[in-house]
Amino acid sequence: GAVVSQHPSWVICKSGTSVKIECRSLDFQATTMFWYRQFPKQSLMLMATSNEGSKATYEQGVEKDKFLINHASLTLSTLTVTSAHPEDSSFYICSASPLTDTQYFGPGTRLTVL
């Protein structure tokens, strides 16, 4: 149980375009979802916390207009990287939490911006 999927697993886009990444909890309802960035050989950096039906809470230094998060249902959250630039290239990971303190992680999405 507690499976989280992400789509796509890998995306390449041109600079200036927008990319949407989906995160789904497959076998549980996730009241809270989290979005992280992971740089090569580094730890996970929390970008934002997403609660179903409300606005996301962004961590300090994360541009909310650039990284749009929508948590439209209890099983789906989306992260849209708007006007992507090469410096946005990274590994984006989502996690989902039912009404507990445990997070379950998705497999990640590798974004490459040319």
Added chain:
Amino acid sequence: AQSVSQHNHHVILSEAASLELGCNYSYGGTVNLFWYVQYPGQHLQLLLKYFSGDPLVKGIKGFEAEFIKSKFSFNLRKPSVQWSDTAEYFCAVNANSGTYKYIFGTGTRLKVLA
């Protein structure tokens, strides 16, 4: 500010050696503690967690961790490692504030030599 430290960044062991990975956190209140493992090319998987009760927690794949409140530590142990334990290990702390947010350590990359 809250922080999580993993002092061992890279560890190399031979098969059958014992493993102990350190994790220290800075937060004076009640915490929930987690160890996650990330095998090459895979997503983060929960190894074990501590919320309350017995400070010695047993997880999957023969791992265990001990919570020592006075030392603000939650070290991960395994008596005899296998080649398949080669992975990156992350300690995470949730400050039990109801937000379910984690603070991750920087990770420890373990390589087990066959």
